Amino acid sequence: MRIAVVGARGQLGAAVVHECAAAHETTAFGHADLDVSDEAAVDAAMARVRPEVIVNAAAFTNVDSAEDRPIDALNGNAFGARAMARAARTHGATLIHYSTDFVFDGNASAPYVETDRPNPQSVYAASKLLGEWFASDAPRAYVLRVESLFGRAPGAGPEKGSVAGILKTLMDGGSPKVFEDRTISPTFVVDAARATRQLLESGASAGIYHCVNTGRCTWLTFAQELARQLGIEARLVPVRMGDMVLKAARPQYCALSNEKLRSVGIEMPSWQDALARYVVRLSDFHEGRKP
Numbered sequence: 001m002r003i004a005v006v007g008a009r010g011q012l013g014a015a016v017v018h019e020c021a022a023a024h025e026t027t028a029f030g031h032a033d034l035d036v037s038d039e040a041a042v043d044a045a046m047a048r049v050r051p052e053v054i055v056n057a058a059a060f061t062n063v064d065s066a067e068d069r070p071i072d073a074l075n076g077n078a079f080g081a082r083a084m085a086r087a088a089r090t091h092g093a094t095l096i097h098y099s100t101d102f103v104f105d106g107n108a109s110a111p112y113v114e115t116d117r118p119n120p121q122s123v124y125a126a127s128k129l130l131g132e133w134f135a136s137d138a139p140r141a142y143v144l145r146v147e148s149l150f151g152r153a154p155g156a157g158p159e160k161g162s163v164a165g166i167l168k169t170l171m172d173g174g175s176p177k178v179f180e181d182r183t184i185s186p187t188f189v190v191d192a193a194r195a196t197r198q199l200l201e202s203g204a205s206a207g208i209y210h211c212v213n214t215g216r217c218t219w220l221t222f223a224q225e226l227a228r229q230l231g232i233e234a235r236l237v238p239v240r241m242g243d244m245v246l247k248a249a250r251p252q253y254c255a256l257s258n259e260k261l262r263s264v265g266i267e268m269p270s271w272q273d274a275l276a277r278y279v280v281r282l283s284d285f286h287e288g289r290k291p
Contacts, residue, residue: 004051006034006084007058011149012098014156015193016055031058036080046087053200055096056084064247066124073123078130088138096196097135100128101147106251111216113257114208122248142199144211145256151189151278166223170232179219180238185212185255186222188274195266204264213271216255225272229279
């Protein structure tokens with residue numbers, strides 16, 4: 001297949017490029033190559049590549065900044081998805097678009113399934129839900145919800161996000177603050193990229209899929225396991241969501257069920273297994289070995 005990956009320098013986009021390039025003709029577009037909010041530029045880029053698959057991994061991901069920069073969030077997360085969907089229609093391409101657990105309000109007590117009703121609580125979350133709706137206008141669209149991403153593939157920029165922050169603080173000998181009452185389903189970018197390729201190659205029904213590692217945990221449990229895997233004494237500072245002042249609301253319970261993905265033959269490893277492989281890769285990168 002001819003695959004165009006947009007947002008290819010980010011954590012997930014780079015992992016998709018790395019996963020697909022060996023078997024498919026893959027063209028990577030970083031932000032410097034293509035601004036997803038410029039529909040004319042998107043049209044021109046896709047006309048050159050004539051992709052059979054468009055993977056949209058571009059996103060505005062700063063949850064708190066989105067409250068002050070709603071136009072930027074909408075451009076990156078919603079109107080960018082609309083441009084991709086229109087390009088997919090023009091070229092008869094399949095669209096892969098990534099969304100987030102933040103589309104839910106976090107008031108659940110069991111992992112969310114794809115048919116649960118979204119209820120975004122922040123500008124970022126609303127922009128991502130709009131992106132899902134726009135992406136669904138493509139003739140064949142997969143919307144893959146991921147969350148709490150961790151990992152880095154060759155070609156990616158510096159790792160970002162909560163896991164990267166916890167890791168850096170631990171490695172520097174500090175005591176990271178971690179939520180003891182926020183429940184997540186962590187997602188290793190390597191596993192999400194592999195699932196993306198498998199979905200494309202399997203011909204599974206289009207639609208929304210929760211593409212997360214199997215299982216759920218609090219951020220405190222995750223950080224404890226990360227420290228254990230690293231062989232570092234965990235000096236963690238547990239905090240509760242009600243004690244923190246955050247500009248944008250976060251869903252408190254945001255575990256996602258990946259049963260639908262399993263039903264089409266795609267097994268996602270447990271988050272503990274993913275974390276173990278992540279730590280091995282950290283050593284490989286540090287020692288200069290190919291991951």
